[in-house]
Amino acid sequence: MAKGSRNSSVWITALGGVGEVGKNATLIECDGYLLLLDCGSQFPSPEHLGVDLIIPDFSYLLSRQDKFVGLVLTHAHEDHIGAVPFFLRQMGTRVDIHGTNLTLAMVAAKMRRHREDQFARFHPVGPGDTIELGPFRVTFFSVGHSIPDATAVLVETSAGRLFFTGDFKFSTETGEIDRTFLSRIGDRGVDILFSDCVRVENPGRTPPExxxxxxxxxxxxxxxxxxxxxxxxxxxxxxxxxxxxxxxxxxxxxxxxxxxxxxxxxxxxxxxxxxxxxxxxxxxxxxxxxxxxxxxxxxxxxxxxxxxxxxxxxxxxxxxxxxxxxxxxxxxxxxxxxxxxxxxxxxxxxxxxxxxxxxxxEPTVHVSGHAAREELGDLVRLLHPSYAIPLHGEYRMQVLYRRLAIENGVAPKNVPFLEIGRRLRLKGGKAELDDSVPAGSILVDGLEIGGIDEAVLRDRKHLAEDGIVIVSIAMARDTGEILRPPEIIARGVAAESRVAPALEAACQAVERALRRLDPAELDVSFVQNRVHEVALSVLRQQSGLRPLVLPVVAEV
CATH class of the missing domain: 3.40.50.10710 (Metallo-hydrolase/oxidoreductase)
Incomplete structure (x- = not known):
């Protein structure tokens, strides 16, 4: 058991990377100060139409900028550094970023493309280095992965010692991680091990490069x-x-x-x-x-x-x-x-x-940079933590990791799952799930952060599946009179021969509906709503289609 103060607390919150693969970011809080470990992005899925990138929601951290002591990066893969330019833009002030030479160089290249380099202050570290960031003492350890300069980190606080594997495997370019060294860390005490679990489904060991x-x-x-x-x-x-x-x-x-x-x-x-x-x-x-x-x-x-x-x-x-x-x-x-x-x-x-x-x-055309099941068990035995928590994995991977941790000596009640935004509190050697903070996913479209929400995605999905029908109306500005018959244009709907009669019927129905109204009582908003209602109703009845109907009212 690590020697943490019985009166101090440290909170760990996954802003991403649990129950999913990607956008890894973990927030650590102690004595009122905040440290961010990794700042990754995620590929959009097919339903995220037009979305370029998904990043964590940093709003909780952004509301406490004055207590933020720095960003620590474990390695230079996109799911650990991809959100850095967007995070810096949201911070809007200089951020201290700590990582190995290659990691920082890859981030710098990324930020030059996004023109966010003015917000970064880089601090290179090497394996074995220890840095002090407010109440956090952070030590970096070299691990094997599919990119050089990958590290695990030990974060020591007044409340206990936290070991984060980052992405890792035991085999390295030159041999293997020093098991004796890991064992010594374990002998000194690890309160919580936060482990990569993405390949826990794979038996054995990950082959070398x-x-x-x-x-x-x-x-x-x-x-x-x-x-x-x-x-x-x-x-x-x-x-x-x-x-x-x-x-x-x-x-x-x-x-x-x-x-x-x-x-x-x-x-x-x-x-x-x-x-x-x-x-x-x-x-x-x-x-x-x-x-x-x-x-x-x-x-x-x-x-x-x-x-x-x-x-x-x-x-x-x-x-x-x-x-x-x-x-x-x-x-x-x-x-x-x-x-x-x-x-x-x-x-x-x-x-x-x-x-x-x-x-x-051809299985050997690729080997993973992540530890397989046997290696994950080895790490648990070497560090013998009080608690073991899976990161970087979907839910089934977390379940399998829990079983593995229990098989390797961790008490069943000491393998909790983190949820995005749910804080874990460590105090007096005991870890418990606590309250939640604002968290989730932010969608990036081009350079726009968070401009895409579920309503926008629904509209895009609607357009992709059912097309759009534009109904154009010309209305006299002074009298409200409809000046000419409506015009209708369809794009992305079913074959023209199938929908042409329905489109013509919709156009006629809109004209009849507007002619029945008193021009003196018409305004643009009312006309738009009425046109949408009538056109969509006719199209649904006569063709079975539900396109996005866009009324365009021009006042002349």
């Missing part, structure tokens, strides 16, 4: 033509190995996708990537080069519609065309919720004659 290197080397060596490899832009370890393999096999590399270009630039500046400039060619030149001389590194491994691979798959990329003889490798696994878009991309690639390789048919 070297497994993927061997597979990619074989694929590139044996490919009869061009090789297109799609991976996460932030998976710098994978990117570095692909560059090395291409150079060894005598192929040039074309980089398709701004995210990958940024990652390679940052990785090169910091020494994580050491590839000669002569290795790279422009994507436009790659299309004209002999196929066996090219490897294309592309974004779009998750089927994102605007990403390079997705555009290639539908023939919409400006410079590159997928053709027969190409070998396309998806060196990733779908993030939960992206399975359909990834499958659609694979289908489209096959239709264009490519040979497609992905994890379902």
């Amino acid at each position: 070297s497994t993927v290197v061997e597979t990619l080397d074989r694929i590139i060596r044996e490919a009869p033509g061009r090789v297109i490899i799609a991976s996460f832009a932030s998976n710098l370890s994978r990117v570095r190995h692909v560059l090395s393999i291409a150079q060894r096999r005598g192929r040039k590399v074309a980089v398709a996708g701004r995210g990958l270009q940024t990652s390679i630039e940052v990785g090169t500046d910091l020494g994580y990537i050491d590839a000669p400039a002569s290795l790279f060619v422009d994507v436009a030149d790659a299309e004209r080069m002999p196929a066996r001389e090219i490897v294309v590194l592309a974004t779009g491994a998750q089927g994102e519609p605007a990403a390079a691979l997705s555009r290639m798959a539908v023939g919409d990329h400006r410079d590159l065309r997928v053709r027969e003889g190409d070998t396309v490798v998806l060196s990733s696994s779908p993030v939960p919720g992206n399975e359909e878009s990834v499958s659609r991309t694979i289908d489209n690639l096959f239709r264009r004659g490519a040979d497609v390789i992905w994890s379902a048919i």
Whole structure:
């Protein structure tokens, strides 16, 4: 048991990342001060029409800015740093950001694109470093993951010691996490372990990255033509190995996708990537080069519609065309919720004659950066915490983690689940769920934060499914007289031959309804409501359709 004061309390609140995968952000409060651990974003799902990004609701923290001591980042993946530019814009003041060199460099590159860098004050740290932030003592530990410079953190407070794994696995680029070191941390006492649980469904241990290197080397060596490899832009370890393999096999590399270009630039500046400039060619030149001389590194491994691979798959990329003889490798696994878009991309690639390789048919084309079940159990035994709480996982993953923690010595009542916005209070060595704070999801459309709500999404869904009917009315400004018959335009509704009679009937019904009214009593609002009511009623009765009806009243 850690030696926390019996009179002090620390509150931990998940602003995201529990019961879901993505937008990881955890708020820690002690002695009136607040510390934010990670600041991630999430991919929108298909029902989020027109939404670019989902970020946590920071309103509770924003209302206490004067007590905010800093942002600590565990690593540079989007689900841990993607919301940083939007958070800084909302804060509107300088924020102290702490993280490893690569993590901060990736954040800086992101903020330059969003023009929010004036709000950041960066503080680089390394594994083993300890920093003091108000009442929080934060120590960083190196862990294995699919991006270099990933860390776990130990947060020590007057109320107890909290260990956050971040995203981790035991295997690293150079070997494995130091188990003896972890055991020593456990011997000193850990009140609560907050653990990554996204791969708890997978038995055994997560293989090392070297497994993927061997597979990619074989694929590139044996490919009869061009090789297109799609991976996460932030998976710098994978990117570095692909560059090395291409150079060894005598192929040039074309980089398709701004995210990958940024990652390679940052990785090169910091020494994580050491590839000669002569290795790279422009994507436009790659299309004209002999196929066996090219490897294309592309974004779009998750089927994102605007990403390079997705555009290639539908023939919409400006410079590159997928053709027969190409070998396309998806060196990733779908993030939960992206399975359909990834499958659609694979289908489209096959239709264009490519040979497609992905994890379902070649398992070693990708290894996860997350610990599997056996490793998660190892960590519980090494740290032997009083409480173990799953983060970064959907509900079924949390349930399985609870079982695993109990199997490895944690009392059943000491494995609670966090809910987004529900505070957990640790006092006197005892952790209990407490009150809730404002929290949830904020939808980002372009650069607009929170301008999209459920009503907007319903309208967009309505438009996508049923189309729109515009009814145009001309009305005299001074007398209220309807000057000419209504005009009706339909877009995105069913086939014209089916709906034309219903549209004509709706137009006539609107005209009759307006002619029966006294012009002296008409105003624009009344006319709009009446037109909407009559047109929608007729369309529903005669065609069974329920389009979005938009009355447009012009006063002349």
